[in-house]
Amino acid sequence: MMRNALFGGVNAAVLTPMTADLAPDLDRMAAHCHWLLGNGCDGLGVLGTTGEANSLGISERMAVLEGLVARGVPPARLMPGTGTPALTDSVALTRHAAALGCRGVLMLPPFFYKNPSDDGLFAYFAEVIGRLDSTVALYLYHFPQQSAVPFSHDLIARLLAAFPGVVRGVKDSSGDLANMETMARRFGPAGFEVYAGDDSLLGSVLRAGGAGCITAAANMTSAVNARVYADPEDAAAQTLLASLRKAIAGTALIPGLKALKARHAGDAAWLTLRPPHLPLSAEAASRLFEAFDACGLRLAEAA
Amino acid sequence: MMRNALFGGVNAAVLTPMTADLAPDLDRMAAHCHWLLGNGCDGLGVLGTTGEANSLGISERMAVLEGLVARGVPPARLMPGTGTPALTDSVALTRHAAALGCRGVLMLPPFFYKNPSDDGLFAYFAEVIGRLDSTVALYLYHFPQQSAVPFSHDLIARLLAAFPGVVRGVKDSSGDLANMETMARRFGPAGFEVYAGDDSLLGSVLRAGGAGCITAAANMTSAVNARVYADPEDAAAQTLLASLRKAIAGTALIPGLKALKARHAGDAAWLTLRPPHLPLSAEAASRLFEAFDACGLRLAEAA
Helix, strand or coil: CCCCCCCCEEEEECCCCECCCCCECHHHHHHHHHHHHHCCCCEEECCCCCCCHHHCCHHHHHHHHHHHHHCCCCHHHECCECCCCCHHHHHHHHHHHHHCCCCEEEECCCCCCCCCCHHHHHHHHHHHHHCCCCCCEEEEEECHHHHCCCCCHHHHHHHHHHCECCEEEEEECCCCHHHHHHHHHHHHHHCCEEEECCHHHHHHHHHCCCCEEEECCHHHHHHHHHHHHHCCCCHHHHHHHHHHHHHHCCCCHHHHHHHHHHHHHCCHHHHCCCCCCCCCCHHHHHHHHHHHHCCCCCCCCCC | CCCCCCCCEEEEECCCCECCCCCECHHHHHHHHHHHHCCCCCEEECCCCCCCHHHCCHHHHHHHHHHHHHCCCCHHHECCECCCCCHHHHHHHHHHHHHHCCCEEEECCCCCCCCCCHHHHHHHHHHHHHCCCCCCEEEEEECHHHHCCCCCHHHHHHHHHHCECCEEEEEECCCCHHHHHHHHHHHHHHCCEEEECCHHHHHHHHHCCCCEEEECCHHHHHHHHHHHHHCCCCHHHHHHHHHHHHHHCCCCHHHHHHHHHHHHHCCHHHHCCCCCCCCCCHHHHHHHHHHHHCCCCCCCCCC
């Protein structure tokens, strides 16, 4: 288990609540961030896949980050997603995050053009890094199921050699534990931080020398994630976490988490999603609630 | 063959030249647009896949369009790509294009989140259309190989029924001729314009009731495309066009087209690409030139 990681521990991939006209709801989001930090989260992976950031415009993404900081969410705890298909937008978002005080950003590869070469991806990240005016850390976002553009280990090795201390780690949402373990063993000794993107793999990734997790289920389960982080050998906590994750993943992940949050907060405004995501049907929601409740988690009162 | 289509005929998927610092090169691009309009193009599909638009930031995309219009490219001939993963950015780009005088835009589906439901995609386009303040036509961009989010015929039927005259056609870059023919036959009678995304299928699509093409090879071959459009039964022209397309598609498409344009214009500045795209190797370029030249096309002098 890596002990000196910049975002070591539990990071929720924070949901983005929306107003009725589909704008980011900053008051509700900041309250949720504060709740997470008070209930097991060490950091907050805002504006990622789970946060519907790819459904938000570039200026909206900046406004969300500014809004959270203005509402007292500590920027040093925030790891915003800043990767877009476009070089210049990715640079603009990263510079903006660094200027607000964020110490790290989570960066998708450019994900429109498929099958880019490793040389092309290296050139892209080199160009991004060359345009930054800060030492903000870049975390690579490996999520082939959504981005369709994976990070090869060869590419990671080249980036680490060329940009030590800048390319600082990876969030692996592939679900492929062997890939996470291999990265932690191969690159961890050079300070490369491996974060599990799947709660059920948190304990295993920590035991392989990983740094923690950045996960969707943690929007609800962060207190359990924290138990696993505190003791990666705590089998009961890891089993509970895996069962919660499985219950949540039984429906569409983002609508399901919003339904759980809405119920927990007693606040139907949390149900709003930006298309192409749609709310769960009543039937799917009640199946989800039943599966989640069967795990027996007692949640701390919502903010 | 559809005779009254808004962009009926030959539309090049226009390349975007870049300056040494990877910014869009508006002077070179406008000159290329004028050359295309003088050499067989009826319209210009700017800021699409071939134009590396997905590698450009939102504000850069707006600046390109403004720059072309300022340089005398008629906005009524322009069909810019305005689809992004983000609802609000897609709306902003579309409103901007309409305000500049464009009569139609080419819209990718939101392409980050994979496997969206047809209900979710319908909700997305309904929301986009509801936010427009004009009657600009939307052309759906079906390109599953790059977007990974196809348009089903059911979805197209629903959009046509709900937004007649607004959802006006499709660019099909799948390479699947049967899909184009089926759409032209099923939706063409309602005024739905089908554009081939592959030059080698232009004649077939026209004969099935399609409206024309929006294609990458046309950056070089537009005069031949125009012969096919003028007479879809001209087998010699279609054979030449298919051989040119095949020669070009033998290497990476965008770098290959830029290499051909650079050679034709005697202007190495055309070789610049924004990562993750990279220039062709010298060897790949000479193989491409040889294959292209073997087709025997005599190009009009470059602008």
